[in-house]
Amino acid sequence: MTLLTASKVKHYFGGLCAVSEFNLELQAGELMGVIGPNGAGKTTIFNLITGVYRASEGSIQFKGTELVGKTPHQITALRIGRTFQNIRLFRDLSVLDNVRIAHYAQSDYSPLEALLQIGRYRREEQRIIENSRRLLAIFHLEAMVGETAKNLPYGLQRRLEIARALAIGPELLLLDEPAAGMNPNEIDLLMEFIQWIRKEFNLTILLIEHQMKLVMGICERLKVLDFGETIADGTPEQIQNNPKVLEAYLGRGQSDEWGGRRFGRYPAGCARSGGHLRWHQGVARGFLLGRQR
Amino acid sequence: MKNSAYIETREWLAAQRWLLPVLILTGFGLAFAIPEYGLLNKYVQLVIMYVGINIILATSLNLVNGYMGEFSLAHAGFMAVGAYTSALLTMKVLPVADYPGLFPLAVLAGGLVAAVFGLIVAVPSFKTRGDYLALITLAFLMIVKSLIENIDAIGGPRGIPGIRKLTTLPWVFFWVVMSIWVIRNFVYSKYGRGVLSVREDEIASDLMSVNTRRVKFLAFMLSSFFAGIAGGLFAHVLQFISPRVFDIIKSTDILIMVYLGGIASLGGSILGATVYTVLLELLRPSNFAALVSWLPDALFEPLNQYFIQHLGVWRMVIMPLALVLVMIFWPRGIMGLREFRWFIPKRDLDAHQHHTEHESRHDASHRQ
Amino acid sequence: MSEWIVYGLQQLLNALQLGSIYALIALGYTMVYGILTMINFAHGDVFMIGAFFCFLAAVYLGLPFAPALLLTVVGTALLGVAIERLAYKPLRNAPRVSAIITALGIGIFLENFTLALAPYPKHIPALLDSTNWDLGGVSLSSLQLIIICLSLGLMFLLDYIVHRTPVGMAMRAISWDKTFVPLMGVPVDLVISVTFAIGAGLAGAAGTMYGLAYPVIDPYMGIMVGWKAFISAVVGGIGNIRGAMIGAFILGGVEIMVAAALPSTYRDFVAFALLLVLLIVRPYGILGSPRIQKV
Numbered sequence: 001m002t003l004l005t006a007s008k009v010k011h012y013f014g015g016l017c018a019v020s021e022f023n024l025e026l027q028a029g030e031l032m033g034v035i036g037p038n039g040a041g042k043t044t045i046f047n048l049i050t051g052v053y054r055a056s057e058g059s060i061q062f063k064g065t066e067l068v069g070k071t072p073h074q075i076t077a078l079r080i081g082r083t084f085q086n087i088r089l090f091r092d093l094s095v096l097d098n099v100r101i102a103h104y105a106q107s108d109y110s111p112l113e114a115l116l117q118i119g120r121y122r123r124e125e126q127r128i129i130e131n132s133r134r135l136l137a138i139f140h141l142e143a144m145v146g147e148t149a150k151n152l153p154y155g156l157q158r159r160l161e162i163a164r165a166l167a168i169g170p171e172l173l174l175l176d177e178p179a180a181g182m183n184p185n186e187i188d189l190l191m192e193f194i195q196w197i198r199k200e201f202n203l204t205i206l207l208i209e210h211q212m213k214l215v216m217g218i219c220e221r222l223k224v225l226d227f228g229e230t231i232a233d234g235t236p237e238q239i240q241n242n243p244k245v246l247e248a249y250l251g252r253g254q255s256d257e258w259g260g261r262r263f264g265r266y267p268a269g270c271a272r273s274g275g276h277l278r279w280h281q282g283v284a285r286g287f288l289l290g291r292q293r
Numbered sequence: 294m295k296n297s298a299y300i301e302t303r304e305w306l307a308a309q310r311w312l313l314p315v316l317i318l319t320g321f322g323l324a325f326a327i328p329e330y331g332l333l334n335k336y337v338q339l340v341i342m343y344v345g346i347n348i349i350l351a352t353s354l355n356l357v358n359g360y361m362g363e364f365s366l367a368h369a370g371f372m373a374v375g376a377y378t379s380a381l382l383t384m385k386v387l388p389v390a391d392y393p394g395l396f397p398l399a400v401l402a403g404g405l406v407a408a409v410f411g412l413i414v415a416v417p418s419f420k421t422r423g424d425y426l427a428l429i430t431l432a433f434l435m436i437v438k439s440l441i442e443n444i445d446a447i448g449g450p451r452g453i454p455g456i457r458k459l460t461t462l463p464w465v466f467f468w469v470v471m472s473i474w475v476i477r478n479f480v481y482s483k484y485g486r487g488v489l490s491v492r493e494d495e496i497a498s499d500l501m502s503v504n505t506r507r508v509k510f511l512a513f514m515l516s517s518f519f520a521g522i523a524g525g526l527f528a529h530v531l532q533f534i535s536p537r538v539f540d541i542i543k544s545t546d547i548l549i550m551v552y553l554g555g556i557a558s559l560g561g562s563i564l565g566a567t568v569y570t571v572l573l574e575l576l577r578p579s580n581f582a583a584l585v586s587w588l589p590d591a592l593f594e595p596l597n598q599y600f601i602q603h604l605g606v607w608r609m610v611i612m613p614l615a616l617v618l619v620m621i622f623w624p625r626g627i628m629g630l631r632e633f634r635w636f637i638p639k640r641d642l643d644a645h646q647h648h649t650e651h652e653s654r655h656d657a658s659h660r661q
Numbered sequence: 662m663s664e665w666i667v668y669g670l671q672q673l674l675n676a677l678q679l680g681s682i683y684a685l686i687a688l689g690y691t692m693v694y695g696i697l698t699m700i701n702f703a704h705g706d707v708f709m710i711g712a713f714f715c716f717l718a719a720v721y722l723g724l725p726f727a728p729a730l731l732l733t734v735v736g737t738a739l740l741g742v743a744i745e746r747l748a749y750k751p752l753r754n755a756p757r758v759s760a761i762i763t764a765l766g767i768g769i770f771l772e773n774f775t776l777a778l779a780p781y782p783k784h785i786p787a788l789l790d791s792t793n794w795d796l797g798g799v800s801l802s803s804l805q806l807i808i809i810c811l812s813l814g815l816m817f818l819l820d821y822i823v824h825r826t827p828v829g830m831a832m833r834a835i836s837w838d839k840t841f842v843p844l845m846g847v848p849v850d851l852v853i854s855v856t857f858a859i860g861a862g863l864a865g866a867a868g869t870m871y872g873l874a875y876p877v878i879d880p881y882m883g884i885m886v887g888w889k890a891f892i893s894a895v896v897g898g899i900g901n902i903r904g905a906m907i908g909a910f911i912l913g914g915v916e917i918m919v920a921a922a923l924p925s926t927y928r929d930f931v932a933f934a935l936l937l938v939l940l941i942v943r944p945y946g947i948l949g950s951p952r953i954q955k956v
Binding site for chain 2: 694698700748751752755756758759760761762763765766767768769770773774776777884888891892895899924926927929930932933934936937940941944945
């Protein structure tokens with residue numbers, strides 16, 4: 001079954017084309033990765049799916065429901081959970097509250113019931129708190145339900161963010177650079193962890209990542225973006241040997257570090273935003289291939 | 294460091310949750326008994342009523358300024374709307390002279406109309422935040438004030454004199470309990486947590502399925518509703534209202550109570566309102582003189598001559614200075630983000646106990 | 662037809678006079694906001710103290726205009742620095758609202774302290790012999806001319822300081838980034854104090870001129886004028902110095918127009934309605950730029 005479909009999605013910031021002609025078919029149960037150099041438009045795609053930005057053109061459908069034009073909370077309530085590139089927890093609130101807040105759409109009582117403590121209020125609140133505790137226990141965070149989120153160490157904050165995203169009860173989980181700031185050992189653990197929650201919560205996962213180790217290790221399918229354009233699509237093995245991908249990461253002509261690409265590479269209708277610092281050749285080759293071998 | 298006996302007593306007291314309903318019932322009993330049997334003189338009764346009204350104002354403003362993290366200056370405006378609505382009702386519409394039981398209806402109507410006015414501020418808050426929203430609330434306050442000044446049918450700048458004194462101690466007590474209970478229920482519901490998450494990070498909150506517009510709307514409506522209730526009670530204690538009563542200085546007073554007590558804390562607002570109101574009254578020359586009258590004459594006379602006699606003017610100099618000092622030494626106010634544990638629902642209690650087992654935490658943190 | 666032009670010119674002159682006073686105060690708000698992102702609610706009361714200093718200088722010291730103005734500016738500048746050092750500096754790392762509440766407290770303190778000193782209202786004696794010129798029906802007083810020219814002069818001086826001197830550069834740098842500028846060796850405390858001194862000094866100058874134009878002092882006069890000046894700063898785009906000047910002249914113009922067309926009680930109503938509409942249509946002011954939130 002196709003869970004998420006994006007067809008011909010375009011997005012402009014002013015005159016700058018951040019995403020052009022993005023197409024995606026995500027099957028239920030799949031684990032797909034989106035990779036690409038900095039500024040390729042990866043996070044923008046998450047923001048388009050979750051309604052933070054409204055796509056300039058095109059359509060995004062989740063289980064047949066059109067997402068373009070819906071607000072973030074409406075989209076999230078359809079059971080799409082996400083995390084953020086730079087952790088965005090509710091820093092001054094307790095760990096428990098962070099998870100409980102994400103139950104908003106699933107708990108069903110009216111403001112009047114809340115104000116007067118009548119009707120479904122108590123039962124629903126009890127259910128929310130039990131479910132939150134269950135989630136936190138799974139993530140080994142149950143010992144610090146009362147801790148303020150900002151006081152957790154970095155790794156736990158990342159984990160809490162995933163727990164919070166799961167509290168929405170998602171069918172589709174969007175992970176935005178889950179391995180950011182982790183060392184190779186932690187990445188190994190994270191890979192196992194992602195595989196595990198995928199099974200445990202029956203998830204379809206779309207993830208953005210820079211760490212090739214993680215992407216090549218767990219993703220079944222990859223999409224490579226550069227300058228808002230999809231330049232490749234396939235299994236990790238196919239991607240690894242795709243000349244276009246190598247070019248995007250390495251630069252084409254080896255003339256200089258500042259671009260190394262010709263104007264013809266820019267998609268039609270998109271303004272050029274200026275020179276982009278490319279990875280130095282050696283660094284890039286290691287980055288893309290080295291750790292995998 | 295606080296000694297352990299103190300902590301033990303505090304913990305024991307916090308566990309005696311049954312005391313809260315007992316205290317409320319006792320309070321009700323006293324509220325009826327005090328005026329009935331003249332247990333306290335009229336002036337003290339009046340001060341108690343002002344304390345009650347200020348508690349309602351502070352807790353309701355705390356909803357917007359503390360829990361939601363906005364800076365509203367409009368509270369006196371909502372209060373004005375409630376005061377004018379209820380005063381006009383008791384003077385021109387409802388036959389309260391024959392049926393004093395209609396008074397609560399007038400107060401309730403004041404609250405409801407104020408809640409509708411709350412929309413005027415709630416709608417811009419969907420798109421505007423922070424300092425700019427603060428200015429919208431200021432503009433709202435000023436516009437309400439100058440509208441009242443320009444409508445002659447409701448007294449214009451002269452205001453409405455001769456309002457009946459219908460506010461009684463039991464009614465004030467009832468509304469204080471109601472406002473704290475309702476706001477507490479709201480704060481510990483999904484809507485209240487939504488309000489907190491908006492304060493923390495609005496975009497993330499939206500992406501965690503919180504309907505941010507709805508929770509903002511509810512917070513503003515609830516806050517202005519209780520401001521309107523307080524306005525209605527206030528009008529029927531003071532017996533005279535005019536646009537000048539509800540100017541920016543009134544809003545500033547309420548702000549001071551909220552931040553003095555501490556943001557996002559109902560207990561803080563109760564303390565802030567009580568301390569501020571009572572201190573201002575104590576600093577009146579006659580009260581202060583009565584307070585220190587036990588001193589020997591040799592001390593009392595010079596104190597009276599050089600200090601107490603002048604307090605009438607100087608108390609408003611001393612109060613703001615005290616406020617500045619409190620802010621410098623306790624920037625988060627008396628209770629700052631803490632709460633009376635009696636107010637916290639049982640199921641929430643352990644989420645509020647910041648435990649100290651650091652070892653076990655680190656142990657748990659490195660496996661998944 | 663021509664009498665309409667004369668009338669219009671006359672009102673324009675009045676608007677310029679009011680606008681210059683608002684502008685001088687608005688600059689203080691906008692500078693402090695630019696550097697500390699803090700609304701200095703005591704600023705309107707510093708303006709009132711300026712008028713009060715001018716009164717003291719004129720009545721008790723018998724000074725003529727120029728020295729009285731100088732004394733007032735120096736006095737209020739010192740007051741501004743004192744307020745910053747004693748009340749705001751300890752709170753620089755505290756939650757932002759604590760500083761705002763402290764500012765409100767300082768404002769109330771200044772009002773009531775002034776009130777406690779003497780009975781009010783007080784009248785400021787005329788420090789200048791005012792002559793009226795008749796320019797083809799438009800009457801211009803020397804007082805008006807001095808207020809407008811002096812204000813414009815001070816504004817250009819400030820604009821020069823902010824955009825052309827090292828102190829100004831430091832101010833702009835701090836308002837741009839508060840974390841790293843101190844690491845570049847910019848003496849942040851000093852620059853903040855200078856900002857408060859300049860802002861308060863300008864408010865003092867505004868107080869003097871206001872006192873000459875409307876020679877009655879009342880301890881609460883700073884509240885409304887202060888708010889109006891703050892509106893000017895917001896209308897122009899808070900944090901933006903040129904914006905504050907533009908906003909002040911717009912507000913002055915609107916108020917004079919309202920006063921000419923409607924009963925005076927509508928003046929505040931229109932000023933605040935203007936603010937409300939502007940904030941809804943263009944929340945970041947005329948010269949301000951919208952802040953973009955990144956996800």
